[in-house]
Structures are given as structure tokens and as C-alpha cells.
Amino acid sequence: MRGLFLVGLVACGGEGGAPVDATCRPAVLYLNRTGGAFDRGPVDNASLNQSVLLDGPMGLAPWPHDELDWQSTSRCIRDALAPFPIQITETDPGAVAHVEIVFTTEYWAGPAGTTMIVPDSCRPGHQVEFVFGNALATDVRACQMAMIGFAQMTALLSVGDNCRDLLDLSMDCVASRSFVDETVSCVDAADQPVACRCGGTTQNTFRELSAAFPGCP
Numbered sequence: 001m002r003g004l005f006l007v008g009l010v011a012c013g014g015e016g017g018a019p020v021d022a023t024c025r026p027a028v029l030y031l032n033r034t035g036g037a038f039d040r041g042p043v044d045n046a047s048l049n050q051s052v053l054l055d056g057p058m059g060l061a062p063w064p065h066d067e068l069d070w071q072s073t074s075r076c077i078r079d080a081l082a083p084f085p086i087q088i089t090e091t092d093p094g095a096v097a098h099v100e101i102v103f104t105t106e107y108w109a110g111p112a113g114t115t116m117i118v119p120d121s122c123r124p125g126h127q128v129e130f131v132f133g134n135a136l137a138t139d140v141r142a143c144q145m146a147m148i149g150f151a152q153m154t155a156l157l158s159v160g161d162n163c164r165d166l167l168d169l170s171m172d173c174v175a176s177r178s179f180v181d182e183t184v185s186c187v188d189a190a191d192q193p194v195a196c197r198c199g200g201t202t203q204n205t206f207r208e209l210s211a212a213f214p215g216c217p
Contacts, residue, residue, distance in 0.1 A: 032103065179206045
């Protein structure tokens with residue numbers, strides 16, 4: 001796996017006559033299940049469909065699962081991100097700064113079983129994640145892998161050891177997961193403790209996502 005980041009829309013207004021903070025813009029997340037034309041860029045730019053993960057121009061196929069599965073995946077993502085000030089859309093925001101999760105068929109440059117990829121550098125500013133439906137049998141797993149990549153990109157998080165948390169890779173955990181407000185150890189794919197990918201040995205997914213998306217005062 002690899003890591004991403006977010007940006008935003010709509011100015012916030014104050015209450016009781018308080019001045020509007022024109023710099024306060026909620027983050028925008030675009031769930032793109034239609035694929036499209038993408039190209040390599042020196043940095044991620046979701047508005048221009050450019051990603052550092054690509055080698056050159058590429059046409060990506062639409063999400064391969066049916067409407068019922070998509071609605072379940074979309075609802076799961078919206079529920080997972082409901083605690084945070086993030087505007088989620090399924091319509092391309094165009095030039096509006098945003099992060100994009102591209103739901104397509106299969107990884108073009110690696111194993112057929114790859115479920116998602118995000119840039120691996122530990123810096124903010126990444127905007128594009130790719131999720132591969134041919135390697136994801138269920139809508140629940142599609143949601144979880146999308147949220148793992150999203151958290152890696154936006155809050156520089158790692159896989160962790162908490163069966164109730166979306167960042168735990170286990171498939172036999174509780175039915176409903178979330179970003180949990182608990183400190184847990186970072187682990188590798190074998191569930192063994194390791195250093196977190198961007199430093200330290202523990203993380204709190206809820207608090208670190210909250211810090212990445214503080215919202216308007």
C-alpha cells in the first residue's frame with residue numbers, strides 16, 4: 001500500500017453577526033465511479049485529473065459493481081466520514097479544490113489482487129486515490145479499503161491494531177467499524193507491531209483525522 005490529502009469549498013459564515021472567515025473552506029471529497037481520462041503530474045491535482053501514481057495518459061474504466069453495491073459502498077463512506085467537516089459529492093467538482101477517490105476496475109501496473117493505491121510520501125497535498133473493484137468482492141470491503149487509503153493520504157495514518165477501527169485490515173471484525181477515538185499500535189500486514197509509516201509507534205485515527213479536518217471556527 002501507499003498514502004494522500006484534502007482541500008475545500010464554500011466559505012463559512014459566523015453566528016450572531018460575527019464576521020465571515022473567507023479562508024475557512026470545508027474539504028470536498030469526490031467519489032468518482034465513472035472512471036475517465038487521467039495523466040501523470042508532478043504533483044496530484046484532482047481538478048486536472050493528474051496523479052503522481054501514473055506513468056502517462058490513461059483511460060480508466062468505471063466501477064464494475066452494480067448500483068445496489070455502489071449505494072451501499074457510498075453510504076458506508078458517508079457514515080465513516082460523518083463526524084468530520086467534509087462535503088462528499090458524486091458530481092465532479094471541476095476546478096474546485098478537492099480530493100478524489102477513483103473507483104475503477106483493476107490496477108494497471110501491479111498484481112491483480114491489488115485493492116487500492118495512494119501516494120506513499122509523508123507529506124500533505126496528495127489528492128487522488130485509486131480503488132480497484134475487480135479485487136474487492138463486497139461493498140463493505142470496498143468501503144474499508146477506500147477509507148484506509150483516504151486516511152493514509154489525508155492524515156498520514158497507518159494500518160493499526162483495533163478490530164473496531166477502519167484502519168485494521170482484519171476481515172472478521174465487528175460488523176460496523178468507524179474511526180475510533182483510542183490510541184492503538186501501528187502494525188504490519190501480519191498484525192505485528194511496527195513503526196507508523198510517518199513516525200511514532202501509535203496513532204488515534206479519530207483525533208488525527210479531526211486535526212486534518214478542523215472545520216470552521
